[in-house]
Amino acid sequence: MASVRNGFETLGGVTSLAVDGPLAIRKGFPFTEFIQQCWFISKVTVVPLVFISIPFGVILALHVGSFFTQIGAESHIGATMIVGIVRESAPVATALLIAGAGGSAMTADLGSRRIRSELDAMEVMGVDPIHRLVLPRLIAASLVGILLVSVVSVAGIAGGWVMAVPVQGGTSGAYFASFTELGYLPDFYSSLIKAAIFGYLAAAISCHYGYNVRGGPKAVGDAVNKAVVLTFIVLFFVNLMITALYFNLVPAKI
Numbered sequence: 001m002a003s004v005r006n007g008f009e010t011l012g013g014v015t016s017l018a019v020d021g022p023l024a025i026r027k028g029f030p031f032t033e034f035i036q037q038c039w040f041i042s043k044v045t046v047v048p049l050v051f052i053s054i055p056f057g058v059i060l061a062l063h064v065g066s067f068f069t070q071i072g073a074e075s076h077i078g079a080t081m082i083v084g085i086v087r088e089s090a091p092v093a094t095a096l097l098i099a100g101a102g103g104s105a106m107t108a109d110l111g112s113r114r115i116r117s118e119l120d121a122m123e124v125m126g127v128d129p130i131h132r133l134v135l136p137r138l139i140a141a142s143l144v145g146i147l148l149v150s151v152v153s154v155a156g157i158a159g160g161w162v163m164a165v166p167v168q169g170g171t172s173g174a175y176f177a178s179f180t181e182l183g184y185l186p187d188f189y190s191s192l193i194k195a196a197i198f199g200y201l202a203a204a205i206s207c208h209y210g211y212n213v214r215g216g217p218k219a220v221g222d223a224v225n226k227a228v229v230l231t232f233i234v235l236f237f238v239n240l241m242i243t244a245l246y247f248n249l250v251p252a253k254i
Contacts, residue, residue: 013208017211018200021207087191091195111220161175201235208227209226
């Protein structure tokens with residue numbers, strides 16, 4: 001029962017923070033903190049994302065290409081790459097890196113401020129920590145997610161091209177021409193929406209655990225671990241729901 005109660009408390013806390021954060025914009029927008037968070041999240045996620053996306057594209061093209069070669073459909077590898085990378089893997093990979101690199105830093109930063117009583121001092125001075133610290137992190141994570149999903153898509157498609165054309169003997173013309181067979185603009189829009197939602201959720205969960213740390217340095221480390229694990233679980237469930245909703249609302253391309 002205690003674990004169930006803690007779960008509902010965590011859900012309520014994350015939801016409250018996710019709602020209170022945007023509402024705090026009525027007090028103005030902390031632009032400087034927002035720019036700093038955008039730069040930090042981008043700095044710690046861009047390179048790892050590229051190094052993850054290229055091998056993923058290569059592996060996907062390898063498996064799909066070997067099957068398509070058996071049935072004589074090598075020219076359709078690019079269509080599968082668009083669906084697999086743009087629609088699904090790009091937003092998920094972006095969100096996981098934002099949660100693992102950027103989110104853990106958010107939790108550690110806010111948690112350290114909490115145990116040093118900096119957040120309490122801000123409240124005493126009449127400064128709202130939600131407005132000054134949480135709001136820019138929520139918006140920055142969403143914006144960076146939208147921007148990075150395009151980088152992941154390009155890197156993954158480039159990795160698939162390496163496997164499909166030079167290695168498996170396909171042609172660049174057939175690879176790129178097949179993009180429009182299965183994929184179309186709603187897939188890309190869906191990817192952007194997913195990336196924005198995932199980034200926002202990752203930041204909300206991370207900020208919740210950091211903001212509510214109680215104890216010493218060990219409590220900060222525990223909060224970071226809990227935030228990352230919970231973010232990964234939530235993102236996969238939310239991705240499932242958004243994907244199911246997408247297939248019900250957007251007709252498949254024929």
